[in-house]
Amino acid sequence: PGDLRELSQKLRIHMGSAVDVTALAGEADYRAVLNREFTHITAENAMKWESVEPQRGVYTWDDADAIVRNAQRNRQNVRGHTLLWHNQLPAWLTEGVADGSIDAKELRKILREHILTEVGRYRGKVRAWDVVNEVVDDDGAMRQSIWLTKLGPGYIADAFRWAHQADPHAKLYINDYNLEWNTAKIDTTLGIVKDLKAKRVPIHGIGFQGHLGIQYDYPGDFPSVMRTFTDLGLEAAITEADVRMVLPVTPEKLATQADYYTRMLSTCAGNPRCVEFTVWGYTDRHSWVPGFFDGEGAACILDENLAAKPAYRALLGVR
Ligand code: XIL
Numbered sequence: 001p002g003d004l005r006e007l008s009q010k011l012r013i014h015m016g017s018a019v020d021v022t023a024l025a026g027e028a029d030y031r032a033v034l035n036r037e038f039t040h041i042t043a044e045n046a047m048k049w050e051s052v053e054p055q056r057g058v059y060t061w062d063d064a065d066a067i068v069r070n071a072q073r074n075r076q077n078v079r080g081h082t083l084l085w086h087n088q089l090p091a092w093l094t095e096g097v098a099d100g101s102i103d104a105k106e107l108r109k110i111l112r113e114h115i116l117t118e119v120g121r122y123r124g125k126v127r128a129w130d131v132v133n134e135v136v137d138d139d140g141a142m143r144q145s146i147w148l149t150k151l152g153p154g155y156i157a158d159a160f161r162w163a164h165q166a167d168p169h170a171k172l173y174i175n176d177y178n179l180e181w182n183t184a185k186i187d188t189t190l191g192i193v194k195d196l197k198a199k200r201v202p203i204h205g206i207g208f209q210g211h212l213g214i215q216y217d218y219p220g221d222f223p224s225v226m227r228t229f230t231d232l233g234l235e236a237a238i239t240e241a242d243v244r245m246v247l248p249v250t251p252e253k254l255a256t257q258a259d260y261y262t263r264m265l266s267t268c269a270g271n272p273r274c275v276e277f278t279v280w281g282y283t284d285r286h287s288w289v290p291g292f293f294d295g296e297g298a299a300c301i302l303d304e305n306l307a308a309k310p311a312y313r314a315l316l317g318v319r
Contacts, residue, residue: 001316004037011269011318014077016040016278018240020286021063024070033306034282035074040127042079042239042278043067044288048088052118056092061121068125079239079278080122082130082175083115084159086145097146104150111147111155112162119166128171128276130207130239131163132156136176136192140184156192157201164202175207175239181219186228193232206234210241210264211280213296214256223267230273237276238268243311244289244299253298258314261301265318 001007008015017038023030034041045051046063053059071078093110096102102110119129135156137143147155156174163172174192179185189206196203206229212218219225230236243260245253268274281287281300289299301312 004315005039007316007318008039011265013265013268013274014040014276014278016042016077016079016276017282018042018044018278018280019046019067019070020044020281021046021067023286024067029306030283030286031070033302035070035076037282038076040077040079040276040278041067041071042081044281045088047081047118048085049093049114050088050090053114054090056090056096059117064122068122072125077127078122078125079237079276080119080126080129080170081239082133083118083163084111084131084135084147084155085133086143086147087134089146094146097150107146107150108155108158111151111159115159115162116166119163119170123167124169126167126170128173128205128237129163129167130175131159131172131203133175134177135174136185136188138178138182138185140182140188142188157196157199160196160201160203171204171235172202173205173207173237173239174203175209177209177211177240179206179208180210180212180222180225186225190228190232193229193234197232204235206230206236207239208236209280210238211244212242212260212264213244213246213293214253214260215246218260218263222264223270226267226271226274230271234273236268236271236274237278238264238274239276239278240280241277242280242287242289242299244293244296246295247297249298254310257298258310261311262314262318265315269318 004015019041243257268277283302284300285304290297
Protein backbone atom coordinates (compact mmCIF):
# COMPACT_ATOMS: atom_id res chain seq x y z
CA PRO A 1 0.00 0.00 0.00
CA GLY A 2 1.18 3.52 -0.83
CA ASP A 3 -0.70 5.34 1.91
CA LEU A 4 -2.95 4.74 4.91
CA ARG A 5 -6.15 4.76 2.85
CA GLU A 6 -4.81 1.91 0.74
CA LEU A 7 -3.64 0.14 3.88
CA SER A 8 -7.14 0.56 5.33
CA GLN A 9 -8.63 -1.14 2.26
CA LYS A 10 -6.14 -3.94 2.38
CA LEU A 11 -6.52 -4.66 6.11
CA ARG A 12 -10.25 -3.84 6.18
CA ILE A 13 -9.62 -1.65 9.19
CA HIS A 14 -10.61 2.00 9.38
CA MET A 15 -7.47 4.13 9.75
CA GLY A 16 -8.28 7.17 11.85
CA SER A 17 -6.83 10.31 13.38
CA ALA A 18 -7.86 12.80 16.02
CA VAL A 19 -8.54 16.21 14.46
CA ASP A 20 -7.34 19.57 15.79
CA VAL A 21 -10.10 21.93 14.67
CA THR A 22 -7.88 25.03 14.62
CA ALA A 23 -5.35 23.33 12.36
CA LEU A 24 -8.14 21.96 10.18
CA ALA A 25 -9.44 25.47 9.60
CA GLY A 26 -6.11 27.27 9.35
CA GLU A 27 -3.51 24.95 7.84
CA ALA A 28 -3.99 23.79 4.27
CA ASP A 29 -1.19 21.22 4.44
CA TYR A 30 -2.58 19.70 7.66
CA ARG A 31 -6.02 19.48 6.08
CA ALA A 32 -4.69 17.94 2.85
CA VAL A 33 -2.78 15.15 4.58
CA LEU A 34 -5.66 14.42 6.97
CA ASN A 35 -8.11 14.07 4.13
CA ARG A 36 -5.76 12.10 1.91
CA GLU A 37 -4.59 9.55 4.47
CA PHE A 38 -7.47 8.81 6.83
CA THR A 39 -10.79 7.01 6.54
CA HIS A 40 -12.00 7.79 10.06
CA ILE A 41 -11.70 10.80 12.38
CA THR A 42 -12.26 11.74 16.00
CA ALA A 43 -12.63 15.32 17.20
CA GLU A 44 -9.70 15.81 19.59
CA ASN A 45 -11.68 18.24 21.75
CA ALA A 46 -14.59 19.71 19.81
CA MET A 47 -17.25 17.21 20.92
CA LYS A 48 -16.37 17.28 24.61
CA TRP A 49 -18.92 18.73 26.99
CA GLU A 50 -17.00 21.95 27.76
CA SER A 51 -16.74 22.59 24.01
CA VAL A 52 -20.39 22.01 23.10
CA GLU A 53 -22.10 23.56 26.14
CA PRO A 54 -19.73 26.13 27.71
CA GLN A 55 -22.64 27.86 29.42
CA ARG A 56 -25.74 26.13 30.62
CA GLY A 57 -28.22 25.85 27.77
CA VAL A 58 -25.86 27.62 25.33
CA TYR A 59 -24.72 25.11 22.72
CA THR A 60 -21.74 25.81 20.48
CA TRP A 61 -21.66 23.26 17.70
CA ASP A 62 -19.58 25.19 15.13
CA ASP A 63 -16.31 23.31 15.66
CA ALA A 64 -17.88 19.87 15.92
CA ASP A 65 -20.06 20.59 12.88
CA ALA A 66 -17.02 21.71 10.87
CA ILE A 67 -15.20 18.48 11.67
CA VAL A 68 -18.19 16.30 10.79
CA ARG A 69 -18.80 18.25 7.57
CA ASN A 70 -15.16 17.86 6.55
CA ALA A 71 -15.36 14.14 7.28
CA GLN A 72 -18.44 13.71 5.14
CA ARG A 73 -16.87 15.58 2.24
CA ASN A 74 -13.84 13.28 2.45
CA ARG A 75 -15.59 9.93 2.97
CA GLN A 76 -14.40 9.57 6.55
CA ASN A 77 -16.34 7.86 9.30
CA VAL A 78 -16.64 9.65 12.62
CA ARG A 79 -15.97 8.50 16.18
CA GLY A 80 -17.89 10.67 18.64
CA HIS A 81 -15.71 11.55 21.63
CA THR A 82 -16.96 11.68 24.30
CA LEU A 83 -20.36 11.80 26.03
CA LEU A 84 -19.37 11.20 29.65
CA TRP A 85 -15.95 11.87 31.16
CA HIS A 86 -14.58 13.35 34.37
CA ASN A 87 -12.40 15.86 32.48
CA GLN A 88 -13.20 18.84 30.28
CA LEU A 89 -16.59 19.35 31.86
CA PRO A 90 -17.96 22.91 31.74
CA ALA A 91 -17.38 25.02 34.86
CA TRP A 92 -21.11 25.67 35.32
CA LEU A 93 -21.58 21.93 35.77
CA THR A 94 -18.70 21.11 38.11
CA GLU A 95 -19.26 24.28 40.15
CA GLY A 96 -23.00 23.69 40.35
CA VAL A 97 -22.40 20.21 41.72
CA ALA A 98 -19.73 21.48 44.13
CA ASP A 99 -21.86 24.28 45.59
CA GLY A 100 -24.97 22.12 45.78
CA SER A 101 -27.05 24.18 43.37
CA ILE A 102 -27.22 21.08 41.13
CA ASP A 103 -28.48 18.12 43.16
CA ALA A 104 -28.38 14.44 42.16
CA LYS A 105 -31.81 14.42 40.58
CA GLU A 106 -31.02 17.44 38.46
CA LEU A 107 -27.58 16.11 37.52
CA ARG A 108 -29.17 12.96 36.13
CA LYS A 109 -31.57 15.11 34.12
CA ILE A 110 -28.68 17.21 32.83
CA LEU A 111 -26.71 14.12 31.75
CA ARG A 112 -29.73 12.63 29.97
CA GLU A 113 -30.39 15.91 28.16
CA HIS A 114 -26.72 16.21 27.17
CA ILE A 115 -26.53 12.72 25.69
CA LEU A 116 -29.87 12.91 23.87
CA THR A 117 -28.98 16.33 22.45
CA GLU A 118 -25.45 15.56 21.26
CA VAL A 119 -26.12 12.07 19.92
CA GLY A 120 -29.35 13.31 18.37
CA ARG A 121 -27.58 16.14 16.58
CA TYR A 122 -25.19 13.74 14.86
CA ARG A 123 -27.63 10.87 14.42
CA GLY A 124 -26.61 8.89 11.33
CA LYS A 125 -23.32 10.79 11.04
CA VAL A 126 -21.32 9.17 13.83
CA ARG A 127 -20.32 5.53 13.33
CA ALA A 128 -19.33 4.96 16.94
CA TRP A 129 -19.55 6.88 20.21
CA ASP A 130 -17.22 6.78 23.19
CA VAL A 131 -20.22 6.80 25.51
CA VAL A 132 -18.19 6.57 28.71
CA ASN A 133 -14.50 7.45 28.90
CA GLU A 134 -12.04 6.41 31.64
CA VAL A 135 -14.63 5.27 34.20
CA VAL A 136 -12.24 2.82 35.87
CA ASP A 137 -9.21 3.92 37.86
CA ASP A 138 -5.72 2.42 37.53
CA ASP A 139 -6.18 0.48 40.79
CA GLY A 140 -9.30 -1.20 39.41
CA ALA A 141 -11.77 0.80 41.49
CA MET A 142 -14.62 2.63 39.82
CA ARG A 143 -13.32 6.13 39.15
CA GLN A 144 -14.33 8.73 41.68
CA SER A 145 -16.18 11.41 39.76
CA ILE A 146 -19.27 13.53 40.09
CA TRP A 147 -21.06 10.79 38.15
CA LEU A 148 -20.23 7.97 40.54
CA THR A 149 -20.52 10.10 43.66
CA LYS A 150 -23.85 11.73 42.86
CA LEU A 151 -25.58 9.14 40.64
CA GLY A 152 -24.09 5.83 41.76
CA PRO A 153 -22.73 3.13 39.41
CA GLY A 154 -26.01 2.90 37.46
CA TYR A 155 -25.00 6.04 35.54
CA ILE A 156 -23.09 3.86 33.08
CA ALA A 157 -26.11 1.81 32.02
CA ASP A 158 -28.19 4.98 31.85
CA ALA A 159 -25.66 6.65 29.54
CA PHE A 160 -25.66 3.73 27.11
CA ARG A 161 -29.46 3.49 27.07
CA TRP A 162 -29.86 7.21 26.37
CA ALA A 163 -27.24 7.14 23.61
CA HIS A 164 -28.98 4.17 21.99
CA GLN A 165 -32.32 5.92 22.22
CA ALA A 166 -30.90 8.93 20.35
CA ASP A 167 -29.16 6.93 17.60
CA PRO A 168 -30.11 3.23 17.44
CA HIS A 169 -27.54 2.54 14.68
CA ALA A 170 -24.43 3.99 16.33
CA LYS A 171 -21.94 1.59 17.88
CA LEU A 172 -21.62 2.38 21.56
CA TYR A 173 -18.24 2.03 23.27
CA ILE A 174 -16.62 2.04 26.65
CA ASN A 175 -13.13 3.56 26.22
CA ASP A 176 -10.07 3.66 28.48
CA TYR A 177 -6.28 4.03 28.71
CA ASN A 178 -3.82 1.44 30.08
CA LEU A 179 -6.47 -1.12 29.25
CA GLU A 180 -3.90 -2.80 26.98
CA TRP A 181 -2.09 -4.20 30.05
CA ASN A 182 -3.38 -3.10 33.47
CA THR A 183 -4.95 -6.29 34.87
CA ALA A 184 -6.88 -4.52 37.67
CA LYS A 185 -8.44 -2.14 35.16
CA ILE A 186 -9.05 -4.96 32.68
CA ASP A 187 -10.86 -7.11 35.26
CA THR A 188 -13.12 -4.31 36.43
CA THR A 189 -13.90 -3.26 32.87
CA LEU A 190 -14.74 -6.84 31.93
CA GLY A 191 -17.07 -6.93 34.92
CA ILE A 192 -18.80 -3.75 33.77
CA VAL A 193 -19.26 -5.13 30.24
CA LYS A 194 -20.66 -8.45 31.49
CA ASP A 195 -23.01 -6.69 33.85
CA LEU A 196 -24.28 -4.40 31.07
CA LYS A 197 -24.77 -7.35 28.72
CA ALA A 198 -26.60 -9.34 31.42
CA LYS A 199 -28.94 -6.37 31.79
CA ARG A 200 -29.42 -6.12 28.00
CA VAL A 201 -27.88 -2.66 27.96
CA PRO A 202 -26.81 -1.67 24.42
CA ILE A 203 -23.01 -1.78 24.51
CA HIS A 204 -21.20 -2.75 21.30
CA GLY A 205 -17.53 -1.88 21.56
CA ILE A 206 -14.38 -1.74 23.62
CA GLY A 207 -11.98 1.14 22.99
CA PHE A 208 -8.30 0.82 23.84
CA GLN A 209 -6.81 4.30 23.83
CA GLY A 210 -3.31 3.03 23.10
CA HIS A 211 -1.23 5.80 24.66
CA LEU A 212 2.18 4.11 24.90
CA GLY A 213 5.72 5.27 25.63
CA ILE A 214 8.92 3.58 24.47
CA GLN A 215 10.52 4.01 27.91
CA TYR A 216 8.09 1.27 29.07
CA ASP A 217 8.02 -2.34 27.89
CA TYR A 218 5.59 -2.98 25.10
CA PRO A 219 2.34 -4.49 26.51
CA GLY A 220 2.84 -7.94 25.02
CA ASP A 221 -0.45 -9.33 26.35
CA PHE A 222 -2.50 -6.83 24.38
CA PRO A 223 -3.66 -9.36 21.72
CA SER A 224 -5.04 -11.73 24.35
CA VAL A 225 -6.57 -8.86 26.32
CA MET A 226 -8.36 -7.66 23.21
CA ARG A 227 -9.58 -11.21 22.57
CA THR A 228 -10.98 -11.47 26.10
CA PHE A 229 -13.23 -8.53 25.30
CA THR A 230 -14.14 -9.49 21.74
CA ASP A 231 -15.01 -13.01 22.96
CA LEU A 232 -17.87 -11.30 24.80
CA GLY A 233 -19.23 -10.27 21.40
CA LEU A 234 -17.89 -6.72 21.40
CA GLU A 235 -16.19 -5.07 18.48
CA ALA A 236 -12.87 -3.43 19.31
CA ALA A 237 -11.02 -0.27 18.32
CA ILE A 238 -7.69 1.29 19.13
CA THR A 239 -8.95 4.80 19.61
CA GLU A 240 -6.09 7.16 20.55
CA ALA A 241 -2.81 5.53 19.58
CA ASP A 242 0.41 7.42 20.10
CA VAL A 243 3.88 6.37 21.18
CA ARG A 244 5.77 9.03 23.07
CA MET A 245 9.46 9.15 23.94
CA VAL A 246 11.74 11.02 26.29
CA LEU A 247 13.38 13.74 24.17
CA PRO A 248 15.71 14.13 22.35
CA VAL A 249 14.73 12.02 19.36
CA THR A 250 17.30 9.49 18.15
CA PRO A 251 17.18 7.02 15.24
CA GLU A 252 17.06 4.15 17.76
CA LYS A 253 14.07 5.65 19.54
CA LEU A 254 12.27 6.18 16.24
CA ALA A 255 12.87 2.53 15.36
CA THR A 256 11.43 1.38 18.71
CA GLN A 257 8.48 3.70 18.19
CA ALA A 258 7.85 2.20 14.76
CA ASP A 259 7.89 -1.26 16.33
CA TYR A 260 5.33 -0.26 18.99
CA TYR A 261 3.03 1.28 16.39
CA THR A 262 3.16 -1.78 14.14
CA ARG A 263 2.53 -4.13 17.03
CA MET A 264 -0.56 -2.16 17.99
CA LEU A 265 -1.88 -2.17 14.43
CA SER A 266 -1.01 -5.88 14.07
CA THR A 267 -3.05 -6.59 17.20
CA CYS A 268 -6.03 -4.96 15.53
CA ALA A 269 -5.35 -6.69 12.20
CA GLY A 270 -5.08 -10.03 13.99
CA ASN A 271 -8.50 -9.78 15.60
CA PRO A 272 -11.44 -10.08 13.18
CA ARG A 273 -13.59 -7.94 15.47
CA CYS A 274 -11.12 -5.04 15.59
CA VAL A 275 -12.48 -2.49 13.14
CA GLU A 276 -10.59 0.76 13.70
CA PHE A 277 -7.07 2.00 14.40
CA THR A 278 -7.04 5.71 15.24
CA VAL A 279 -4.00 7.81 16.12
CA TRP A 280 -4.30 10.70 18.60
CA GLY A 281 -3.05 13.24 16.14
CA TYR A 282 -1.01 12.28 13.11
CA THR A 283 1.71 14.95 13.27
CA ASP A 284 4.17 16.08 15.94
CA ARG A 285 3.13 19.62 14.97
CA HIS A 286 -0.15 19.05 16.86
CA SER A 287 0.17 16.53 19.65
CA TRP A 288 -1.07 16.65 23.21
CA VAL A 289 2.06 14.83 24.47
CA PRO A 290 4.55 17.72 25.06
CA GLY A 291 1.91 19.61 27.03
CA PHE A 292 1.02 16.70 29.28
CA PHE A 293 4.23 14.68 29.74
CA ASP A 294 7.24 16.69 30.89
CA GLY A 295 10.26 16.23 28.64
CA GLU A 296 8.45 13.87 26.27
CA GLY A 297 7.22 14.28 22.70
CA ALA A 298 7.63 13.15 19.09
CA ALA A 299 4.76 10.68 19.63
CA CYS A 300 3.16 10.78 16.17
CA ILE A 301 3.74 9.04 12.84
CA LEU A 302 4.59 12.22 10.90
CA ASP A 303 7.01 14.93 12.07
CA GLU A 304 6.32 18.67 12.52
CA ASN A 305 6.74 19.23 8.77
CA LEU A 306 4.33 16.41 7.95
CA ALA A 307 7.17 14.22 6.71
CA ALA A 308 6.84 10.47 7.25
CA LYS A 309 8.70 9.03 10.24
CA PRO A 310 9.82 5.39 10.40
CA ALA A 311 6.55 4.55 12.18
CA TYR A 312 4.48 5.70 9.20
CA ARG A 313 6.47 3.57 6.75
CA ALA A 314 6.38 0.59 9.11
CA LEU A 315 2.57 0.77 9.42
CA LEU A 316 2.25 0.49 5.63
CA GLY A 317 3.98 -2.89 5.89
CA VAL A 318 1.56 -4.42 8.41
CA ARG A 319 -0.25 -7.48 7.05
C1 XIL B 1 -6.65 15.43 25.30
C2 XIL B 1 -6.43 16.37 24.13
O1 XIL B 1 -5.55 15.78 23.21
C3 XIL B 1 -5.90 17.69 24.62
O2 XIL B 1 -5.83 18.63 23.55
C4 XIL B 1 -6.77 18.24 25.75
O3 XIL B 1 -6.19 19.41 26.28
C5 XIL B 1 -6.93 17.21 26.85
O4 XIL B 1 -7.45 16.01 26.30
N1 XIL B 1 -7.59 10.63 26.80
C6 XIL B 1 -8.67 11.07 26.09
C7 XIL B 1 -8.56 12.30 25.26
O5 XIL B 1 -9.72 10.40 26.06
O6 XIL B 1 -9.76 13.01 25.19
C8 XIL B 1 -7.46 13.21 25.76
O7 XIL B 1 -7.30 14.26 24.82
C9 XIL B 1 -6.17 12.43 25.92
C10 XIL B 1 -6.33 11.31 26.94
